[in-house]
Amino acid sequence: MTSQQPRLRIDRRSPARWSVTFSNPPVNLIDAAMVGELQALLAEAEADERLAVIVFDSADPDFFLAHWDIAADPALTDALPPGPTGMHPWLDVLVRLSRLPQVTVSAIRGRARGAGSEFALATDLRFASRERAVLGQFELGAGAVAGGGPASRLPRLVGRGRALEILVSADDYDADLAERYGYVNRSVPDADFVAFVDRFADRVAGFDVRALREVKAFVNAVSLPPDQEFPPQMAAFWTSVARPETQQRAAQLFGLGLQQRGEAEFRLGSYLERLAPDGTAEAGQP
Amino acid sequence: MTSQQPRLRIDRRSPARWSVTFSNPPVNLIDAAMVGELQALLAEAEADERLAVIVFDSADPDFFLAHWDIAADPALTDALPPGPTGMHPWLDVLVRLSRLPQVTVSAIRGRARGAGSEFALATDLRFASRERAVLGQFELGAGAVAGGGPASRLPRLVGRGRALEILVSADDYDADLAERYGYVNRSVPDADFVAFVDRFADRVAGFDVRALREVKAFVNAVSLPPDQEFPPQMAAFWTSVARPETQQRAAQLFGLGLQQRGEAEFRLGSYLERLAPDGTAEAGQP
Amino acid sequence: MTSQQPRLRIDRRSPARWSVTFSNPPVNLIDAAMVGELQALLAEAEADERLAVIVFDSADPDFFLAHWDIAADPALTDALPPGPTGMHPWLDVLVRLSRLPQVTVSAIRGRARGAGSEFALATDLRFASRERAVLGQFELGAGAVAGGGPASRLPRLVGRGRALEILVSADDYDADLAERYGYVNRSVPDADFVAFVDRFADRVAGFDVRALREVKAFVNAVSLPPDQEFPPQMAAFWTSVARPETQQRAAQLFGLGLQQRGEAEFRLGSYLERLAPDGTAEAGQP
Numbered sequence: 001m002t003s004q005q006p007r008l009r010i011d012r013r014s015p016a017r018w019s020v021t022f023s024n025p026p027v028n029l030i031d032a033a034m035v036g037e038l039q040a041l042l043a044e045a046e047a048d049e050r051l052a053v054i055v056f057d058s059a060d061p062d063f064f065l066a067h068w069d070i071a072a073d074p075a076l077t078d079a080l081p082p083g084p085t086g087m088h089p090w091l092d093v094l095v096r097l098s099r100l101p102q103v104t105v106s107a108i109r110g111r112a113r114g115a116g117s118e119f120a121l122a123t124d125l126r127f128a129s130r131e132r133a134v135l136g137q138f139e140l141g142a143g144a145v146a147g148g149g150p151a152s153r154l155p156r157l158v159g160r161g162r163a164l165e166i167l168v169s170a171d172d173y174d175a176d177l178a179e180r181y182g183y184v185n186r187s188v189p190d191a192d193f194v195a196f197v198d199r200f201a202d203r204v205a206g207f208d209v210r211a212l213r214e215v216k217a218f219v220n221a222v223s224l225p226p227d228q229e230f231p232p233q234m235a236a237f238w239t240s241v242a243r244p245e246t247q248q249r250a251a252q253l254f255g256l257g258l259q260q261r262g263e264a265e266f267r268l269g270s271y272l273e274r275l276a277p278d279g280t281a282e283a284g285q286p
Numbered sequence: 287m288t289s290q291q292p293r294l295r296i297d298r299r300s301p302a303r304w305s306v307t308f309s310n311p312p313v314n315l316i317d318a319a320m321v322g323e324l325q326a327l328l329a330e331a332e333a334d335e336r337l338a339v340i341v342f343d344s345a346d347p348d349f350f351l352a353h354w355d356i357a358a359d360p361a362l363t364d365a366l367p368p369g370p371t372g373m374h375p376w377l378d379v380l381v382r383l384s385r386l387p388q389v390t391v392s393a394i395r396g397r398a399r400g401a402g403s404e405f406a407l408a409t410d411l412r413f414a415s416r417e418r419a420v421l422g423q424f425e426l427g428a429g430a431v432a433g434g435g436p437a438s439r440l441p442r443l444v445g446r447g448r449a450l451e452i453l454v455s456a457d458d459y460d461a462d463l464a465e466r467y468g469y470v471n472r473s474v475p476d477a478d479f480v481a482f483v484d485r486f487a488d489r490v491a492g493f494d495v496r497a498l499r500e501v502k503a504f505v506n507a508v509s510l511p512p513d514q515e516f517p518p519q520m521a522a523f524w525t526s527v528a529r530p531e532t533q534q535r536a537a538q539l540f541g542l543g544l545q546q547r548g549e550a551e552f553r554l555g556s557y558l559e560r561l562a563p564d565g566t567a568e569a570g571q572p
Numbered sequence: 573m574t575s576q577q578p579r580l581r582i583d584r585r586s587p588a589r590w591s592v593t594f595s596n597p598p599v600n601l602i603d604a605a606m607v608g609e610l611q612a613l614l615a616e617a618e619a620d621e622r623l624a625v626i627v628f629d630s631a632d633p634d635f636f637l638a639h640w641d642i643a644a645d646p647a648l649t650d651a652l653p654p655g656p657t658g659m660h661p662w663l664d665v666l667v668r669l670s671r672l673p674q675v676t677v678s679a680i681r682g683r684a685r686g687a688g689s690e691f692a693l694a695t696d697l698r699f700a701s702r703e704r705a706v707l708g709q710f711e712l713g714a715g716a717v718a719g720g721g722p723a724s725r726l727p728r729l730v731g732r733g734r735a736l737e738i739l740v741s742a743d744d745y746d747a748d749l750a751e752r753y754g755y756v757n758r759s760v761p762d763a764d765f766v767a768f769v770d771r772f773a774d775r776v777a778g779f780d781v782r783a784l785r786e787v788k789a790f791v792n793a794v795s796l797p798p799d800q801e802f803p804p805q806m807a808a809f810w811t812s813v814a815r816p817e818t819q820q821r822a823a824q825l826f827g828l829g830l831q832q833r834g835e836a837e838f839r840l841g842s843y844l845e846r847l848a849p850d851g852t853a854e855a856g857q858p
Contacts (some may be wrong), residue, residue, distance in 0.1 A: 006323070006459060010643070023681075051729040101824050103450065103454050119418050124446070124447060124450045124451075125450060126447055139783075140779050140780070140783055140784060140787060141779060143779070143783055145786045145787055145790075146781060146787070151787060151790035151791050151794070152794055153788070154791075155791055155794050155795040156445065156446065156794070157445045157446060157447060158445070158754075159728065159729045159730070159754050159795075160696070160728065160729060160791065160795035160796070161697050161698055161729060161754075161756075161757050162757050163695060163791055163795070164675065164696045164697060164787075164788065164791050165696075165697050165757050166789065167787050168675050168776050168779070168784060168787060168788070169772060169775065169776065170775075170779065180443050180466075180751070180752075180758075181757075182444075182448070182468075182754075183340050184447075185447050185448050185451050185467075186466075200455060201543075203455065203457070203558075203559060204454050204455065206428070206530070206559070206561075207426050207427060207456065208426070208429040208526070208531060208532065208604070209525070210529075211425075211426055211429055211430060211431050211526045211532075212454060214431045214522045214526065215426060215431055215432070215437060215453050215454060216449075216450065216454070217520075218431075218437035218438070218519055218522070219437050219440075219441055219446065219449055219450050219453065221439050222437070222438055222442070222511065222515065223441040223445075223449070224446075225448035225794065229793075229794065232790075233790055236786045240780070240782070240783045240786065243780070243782075245778065245780060246783075248365075256317075257484070264825070273775060273778070275778075364700065377772075385603075389736065389740050408734045410732070410733060410737075411737050413737060442731065442732065443731045443732060443733060444731070463770060465752065466752075467728075468731050468733075468734070468754075470733075471733050471734050471737050471753075486741060489738050489741065489742075489743070489844075489845060490741065492845070492847075493712050493713060493715070493740070493742065494712070494715040494812070494815070494818065496710075496812070497712055497715055497716060497717050497812045498712060498740060500717045500808045500812065501712060501717055501718070501736075501739050502722060502736065502740070504717075504723035504724070504726055504804075504805055504808070505723050505726075505732065505735055505736050505739065507795065507801075508723070508724055508727050508728070509731075509732035509735070510732075511726040511853060543653055558796050
């Protein structure tokens with residue numbers, strides 16, 4: 001099992017504003033331990049009546065959240081206590097995150113791919129460092145259907161055409177392109193990024209928390225996907241990852257350096273082209 | 287009560303094209319008199335079978351519509367004759383505006399905040415002067431829930447993430463940023479602005495008015511929020527403005543120059559940061 | 573009747589990737605012959621379990637698909653065998669195209685107006701050559717309601733405001749503006765265009781076709797207009813084209829060079845302003 005180091009550093013800066021920093025070296029993978037900590041955080045936030053805004057950022061400027069830890073035993077996630085939604089723990093986290101009474105912000109520096117992108121899409125707002133942020137849903141490149149709901153959230157956010165492109169290209173989208181597509185709210189120069197996010201969060205934290213919650217509830221009512229859309233996508237994920245070809249592709253990706261701090265994780269979008277259709281990796285540089 | 291000067295200058299340029307110019311010095315506030323004139327205008331347009339396009343602009347290049355006149359007695363609005371929708375007169379105006387058989391255009395030079403932004407969102411198209419236009423929903427900064435439906439219209443127009451940002455930041459969005467977000471159709475250089483809007487309106491006014499109405503009806507059927515979404519937001523507005531803290535914030539804003547022609551109205555987005563969370567204004571310049 | 577030259581060149585590059593090239597000189601009009609060939613192509617693709625991606629492009633770098641051949645006898649289209657949807661053959665093509673298990677791409681160089689734009693909107697992705705692509709729904713400029721569903725697809729893709737602008741302006745939208753509006757996924761420099769589209773298609777063709785289909789099915793479920801929205805729009809098209817004023821406008825457009833390779837087709841957006849409201853053409857250059 002993974003170490004017992006906490007995955008989240010929670011800084012309760014004020015009663016109205018929390019900052020949550022992901023830290024899971026070497027590349028900020030999402031694993032069962034992180035999901036468990038997120039469930040605890042959500043339970044606390046759901047019960048807090050003074051909290052207005054939560055900012056999620058990363059201790060690693062190259063990785064917001066790399067993706068799901070696919071080397072870990074799925075039983076670890078299955079062993080987590082069921083959340084109040086009754087869904088798979090990861091869906092439980094994402095659905096409850098979207099429905100939090102607080103406003104949530106993903107402050108994205110570095111890569112947010114796969115489940116990392118799904119997390120960002122489940123928060124309310126996404127700000128991206130112009131020079132550092134990279135978003136993508138790489139799952140199809142490995143043979144898998146994304147399981148955390150981007151097929152529900154992306155079309156509503158960026159329209160059908162761009163949603164399909166993001167999902168089927170399995171490619172990397174930098175901050176400026178992500179802004180043009182509406183995948184993130186805004187691309188902000190990295191030199192200004194922390195100050196920009198801080199100003200936004202401090203500003204919102206100073207407003208009336210009751211009115212803030214009412215505003216978010218009205219927006220939720222017209223913009224959140226119905227819960228029932230999510231479980232079939234997670235089921236398709238499990239079916240797709242069980243296929244021998246997907247297992248083979250994943251094995252090849254590990255051979256190329258997946259989940260290590262190196263080129264495969266830095267440039268995963270282009271590394272996917274090194275996999276032959278039968279799951280064998282090609283030689284040479286991509 | 288406010289003066290009896292008409293708030294709308296209506297120029298029936300041709301049977302197919304009207305221009306309606308807001309004029310309510312010093313900052314083009316929306317008040318009961320303006321709402322009453324808008325209701326009369328709507329009744330006339332609803333019955334007109336030759337009219338194709340209505341352009342709304344402003345006599346003041348710094349203010350399209352500043353916001354609702356919150357110093358006025360709400361009884362003045364309540365005393366207006368009920369409109370055909372049976373909703374609050376302001377909602378009656380906005381809902382009927384969206385459903386007009388004509389195409390409506392907001393030609394935005396200057397500020398369009400709060401109810402001014404709500405008006406622009408209820409028209410069909412929004413063109414913005416690059417150098418002069420500023421849009422925003424500042425209500426939350428004063429402790430209030432926006433009442434005229436932006437929580438219904440913005441998510442459908444700009445997506446959930448940017449809609450929540452606009453509503454909870456309560457900040458100013460200039461024309462270029464508003465274009466990137468989809469808050470306006472297009473940002474147009476101010477030097478070209480009047481000619482651009484005129485060309486658009488004259489062009490549309492030259493087309494077959496029957497086909498034009500059919501096109502708009504088809505788009506309405508798939509893009510307008512259901513009427514029932516609006517009244518709960520207006521109710522939340524009244525609840526939120528009745529809170530002592532909101533009254534205190536409004537009083538502080540009036541102390542800083544709200545509803546006068548000056549810095550507070552020019553830069554309202556940044557002036558909101560001068561309010562302490564308990565509603566007291568800080569000293570010094572923002 | 574038109575010649576029996578095939579309208580589609582189908583290049584089955586690999587079991588996973590087809591390229592379909594429109595060729596119907598002089599300006600790539602859509603006619604009954606093309607609709608019939610598209611129906612046959614769709615039937616073949618619907619039954620193919622290995623095919624992942626279909627790219628549609630044009631043999632003419634100035635015209636992707638000019639628009640519907642309005643000089644042709646409508647009886648030719650009516651005489652086509654009814655498709656499985658039971659809708660008008662053109663709607664049958666568009667609805668089935670959107671629902672194909674494969675990912676479809678419009679690689680747009682040159683003009684895509686009217687039904688040509690409707691075709692592009694019914695494919696999943698739209699890439700546009702920055703220097704060459706022009707999109708538009710010019711129908712209203714001739715007095716007609718667009719019949720192939722852009723009033724259903726555009727609001728969901730670009731939002732209500734920009735959808736209404738595109739439909740009622742009847743104007744030309746170049747690639748960069750179309751990208752800013754979300755009308756196309758992306759504007760790509762023409763020098764890079766073919767390589768860009770090829771890389772995308774080859775990449776997607778290398779992924780697991782089962783997972784790809786599942787992803788598209790999930791996106792379809794939340795982003796396609798309901799079928800019943802389309803037939804009333806086609807009915808409105810036929811009603812509008814039967815009006816004497818529309819017939820008069822069309823006659824004037826033919827007098828100006830419609831459906832010939834020349835200025836009227838190159839700059840149709842501005843040529844529409846040469847039509848007087850009563851359908852008579854003005855003298856001189858637009």
